[in-house]
Amino acid sequence: MTEEIEACLNVVLGALRKCDLPAAELIAWCTAMLENDRVGFIAHESLQSLRARFQTIAAG
Secondary structure: OHHHHHHHHHHHHHHHHHOOOOHHHHHHHHHHHHHOOOOOOOOHHHHHHHHHHHHHHHHO
């Protein structure tokens, strides 16, 4: 089941990479997703990568 969840989440992550939400909101969302992942590995690397990308943008 985690594979199905990760596949769906990857669609969302792809959309977030292209959206125009403020970096702070995206960082907060990624952080919340990482903290609430009880399994500890659902799209973990993708979420960390996306968060790091927007942290770099926010630091601009």
